[in-house]
Amino acid sequence: xxxxxxxxxxxxxxxxxxxxxxxxxxxxxxxxxxxxxxxxxxxxxxxxxxxxxxxxxxxxxxxxxxxxxxxxxxxxxxxxxxxxxxxxxxxxxxxxxxxxxxxxxxxxxxxxxxxxxxxxxxxxxxxxxxxxxxxxxxxxxxxxxxxxxxxxxxxxxxxxxxxxxxxxxxxxxxxxxxxxxxxxxxxxxxxxxxxxxxxxxxxxxxxxxxxxxxxxxxxxxxxxxxxxxxxxxxxxxxxxxxxxxxxxxxxxxxxxxxxxxxxxxxxxxxxx
Amino acid sequence: xxxxxxxxxxxxxxxxxxxxxxxxxxxxxxxxxxxxxxxxxxxxxxxxxxxxxxxxxxxxxxxxxxxxxxxxxxxxxxxxxxxxxxxxxxxxx
Numbered sequence: 001x002x003x004x005x006x007x008x009x010x011x012x013x014x015x016x017x018x019x020x021x022x023x024x025x026x027x028x029x030x031x032x033x034x035x036x037x038x039x040x041x042x043x044x045x046x047x048x049x050x051x052x053x054x055x056x057x058x059x060x061x062x063x064x065x066x067x068x069x070x071x072x073x074x075x076x077x078x079x080x081x082x083x084x085x086x087x088x089x090x091x092x093x094x095x096x097x098x099x100x101x102x103x104x105x106x107x108x109x110x111x112x113x114x115x116x117x118x119x120x121x122x123x124x125x126x127x128x129x130x131x132x133x134x135x136x137x138x139x140x141x142x143x144x145x146x147x148x149x150x151x152x153x154x155x156x157x158x159x160x161x162x163x164x165x166x167x168x169x170x171x172x173x174x175x176x177x178x179x180x181x182x183x184x185x186x187x188x189x190x191x192x193x194x195x196x197x198x199x200x201x202x203x204x205x206x207x208x209x210x211x212x213x214x215x216x217x218x219x220x221x222x223x224x225x226x227x228x229x230x231x232x233x234x235x236x237x238x239x240x241x242x243x244x245x246x247x248x249x250x251x252x253x254x255x256x257x258x259x260x261x262x263x264x265x266x267x268x269x270x271x272x
Numbered sequence: 273x274x275x276x277x278x279x280x281x282x283x284x285x286x287x288x289x290x291x292x293x294x295x296x297x298x299x300x301x302x303x304x305x306x307x308x309x310x311x312x313x314x315x316x317x318x319x320x321x322x323x324x325x326x327x328x329x330x331x332x333x334x335x336x337x338x339x340x341x342x343x344x345x346x347x348x349x350x351x352x353x354x355x356x357x358x359x360x361x362x363x364x365x
Contacts (some may be wrong), residue, residue: 028340065364145290146290146293150294150297150298150301153301153302154301155304157305187287189285190285190286191285191286191287192287193287193291194287197290197291199289201291201295201298
């Protein structure tokens with residue numbers, strides 16, 4: 001049985017593509033055959049974050065229009081077995097993701113893959129609606145910040161009304177909250193909404209908390225999913241989130257300010 | 273409250289202000305989201321009809337759908353201007 005996961009948020013810049021890349025990589029590392037699809041037509045970026053930008057020949061729109069078949073467009077990850085990247089097109093035609101075309105592609109992917117991770121564009125327009133339409137599960141990426149929380153609430157409403165599951169009156173899309181760019185130190189000072197605040201407001205079950213970390217930028221600089229960086233706290237937090245997603249119990253990490261020993265306080269600064 | 277707090281009142285942390293503001297705005301938006309999408313259109317049409325006879329402004333007519341027990345209640349509120357003047361109609365109307 002395959003599962004379609006949409007990574008969505010409403011607001012831009014909260015970490016959807018970072019999350020899609022990390023999550024897909026995490027699922028593949030656990031042995032699940034996974035494909036990650038870029039739905040952001042015209043603003044392709046998943047290829048860069050995954051480090052395969054120079055291997056893109058055919059894209060999503062080519063496949064929909066019948067100019068290429070799926071096998072030609074899928075890019076096999078060179079680092080992780082079982083992981084494939086499906087890039088989008090840089091066309092400016094935002095409506096290029098035709099409903100029937102996407103439907104056909106999803107059907108084909110469902111035959112071949114255990115997990116299909118859909119990286120949604122920001123906003124609530126055609127691209128975002130198409131990305132969430134086929135979802136069985138949704139990962140709602142949220143920053144502890146007012147505009148992001150509000151937009152997440154909006155996208156939760158849209159999931160409940162406009163997804164295929166909603167249209168067909170099937171079991172609703174399974175929702176998971178992923179709180180990213182979290183800074184326990186600032187929460188402690190009362191400068192940032194806490195995990196409890198956000199989960200209380202949105203009332204969506206918490207999948208994970210990803211701490212604000214310089215390693216996320218470092219990973220995207222080099223085109224490597226952050227989950228592959230063994231030194232990265234964000235990478236570890238993603239690993240935990242993936243484990244929880246597939247049903248493992250993992251305690252929440254990185255939600256309390258780090259206790260620094262005297263030595264780490266002096267020497268740790270240069271390293272972090 | 274100690275004398276110190278009286279002279280140097282503590283500002284609430286900004287995170288709790290954020291939470292309060294969010295809860296308020298989302299309560300409104302969720303109520304709107306659950307209402308059927310014909311309501312705004314109906315409100316506009318009703319307003320047009322009433323405005324034909326009584327001079328009222330756009331914000332003086334409100335339509336909302338609520339629930340009371342097991343029945344849905346469609347509420348239409350029309351605020352009358354203090355000295356309700358009938359709209360002058362053309363002589364040949």
